[in-house]
Amino acid sequence: MSRGRVETWLIPQNHGPSAVTDATVRLRWSAPVADTRWLPPMCVRAGARTVLCRTGALPADSRGGRIRVPVQLAGAPSEVTVRIDTMWSGGSADHNPQNSTHKVLALDTGDVYYF
Structure with a gap:
């Protein structure tokens, strides 16, 4: 985050047992x-x-x-x-x-966070 600009990157993952x-x-x-023009x-x-x-299709035990x-x-x-959660699967x-x-x-701070 820097001066109110936030970039959130995520990689969806399906742990199975079935495809989504x-x-x-x-x-x-x-x-x-305030602004979402870059979505x-x-x-x-x-x-x-x-x-x-x-997310698109997520085969079992895979990443999107x-x-x-x-x-x-x-x-x-x-x-x-920022809260990230599955809304619909x-x-x-x-x-x-x-x-x-x-x-x-x-x-x-302009720092990058990973979790």
């Missing part, structure tokens, strides 16, 4: 999003602080393609929390729903 025909992940920031075509704004992104979600936050806050059973939600605090 498509899924939707939700990204929610603790600050309002990739598989993502849409879904509220003042929320973006939804399709990298999804880059750049946004500009309103007011250029000094820190922001095409009706597939999830035997470990604890790995479907992530929360990261990013500070306005």
